[in-house]
Amino acid sequence: MKVTELKRNLKELPKERLIKDIVDLFKKSEFVEDYYISKYGDDNSLSVLIKHKDFGRQDYQLQKRRLLNLRKFAVIKH
Numbered sequence: 001m002k003v004t005e006l007k008r009n010l011k012e013l014p015k016e017r018l019i020k021d022i023v024d025l026f027k028k029s030e031f032v033e034d035y036y037i038s039k040y041g042d043d044n045s046l047s048v049l050i051k052h053k054d055f056g057r058q059d060y061q062l063q064k065r066r067l068l069n070l071r072k073f074a075v076i077k078h
Contacts, residue, residue, distance in 0.1 A: 010018065025032045 013021075022036075026036055027033075
């Protein structure tokens, strides 16, 4: 599903249904919960930042490892 199709479908839903869906996502997904806490929370916003402060660094290290492993098998033409 593309974003435009999602938007079209969401526009057809009543506001109460959208609120219910967002609350369900909030309860089921830690990432959604962190997003809404960081967007609308007060003091908890800082806790979300502290919780994810090393996420970018870990992601970078993972990508670097994948690239190095890929280079082992890649045929590079100069």
